[in-house]
Amino acid sequence: MSNDREVVSRKYHVDDLPGTKLPATRITGILERLQQGEPISQLSLRYLDSQGLLALKKFIMQDIPFDQFHQEAEEEQILRIRKAKLDRIAKEEEARLIEEARQESVRIAQQKSLEKRKALEKTPQYKARMKNRFLRNKYAIDCYIEKIDFHRLMDILRRIDEDNRLFENDLL
Structure with missing residues (x-):
């Protein structure tokens, strides 16, 4: 079953999203209904909007054919992957800066302690x-x-x- 979800998520270019390989997530439910030809609710369409899955929404609403969906969804996926990578890099940089600030604070405290001890020793x-x-x-x-x-x-x-x-x- 998990393998089926993986194939379906790749077909609709959402395999980069974390919930697509897990059962009982919103995106998995939408994809399963889409595969079975069942109607998709307005609430689900709003969810697709909020997640930036506009090509999938257009395809579900039959505004675009599958070939055009495939091209647009692939572009959306590339943009999501880039954005996720940039976000990860930004978080790593922020964590690095916080760690550097903490180390500098420790170094300053140690320096003050050393100076205080040297002054005391005199x-x-x-x-x-x-x-x-x-x-x-x-x-x-x-x-x-x-x-x-x-x-x-x-x-x-x-x-x-x-x-x-x-x-x-x-x-x-």
Whole structure:
């Protein structure tokens, strides 16, 4: 049955339309009624108009013979295929532009983040924090240090690291 629909859709130059090979679509119903010699409703004729199938409509209404229909329908089909190809290219181009814009946005966000991090790394507070972290890692101090003891401990670690003497009150 599907093979019959394919043959009929090729005969009437509508095989480029997606619904012509599926059962129970409007275009398939129209083509089946046309093949069986049944009358085509006004609603179906308006549908053909809305789909741009003017040659088929003229043929159904017996305004043109089959030879002329064949020529006009072939031209319509070529135009539909070109239009579909142009639409597909336009959609692909639009998708490409959207993707490029998204990538540019990501790149700008990454650049801003990098600049922010570099600016942070230049601050004296950041440098001191990194020096403190280095000293704690070097001397394997990984436990929590109370805020009131932190400065004293870091001062002791700095003096040890620089091979300076500790004060008597720093000894335990």
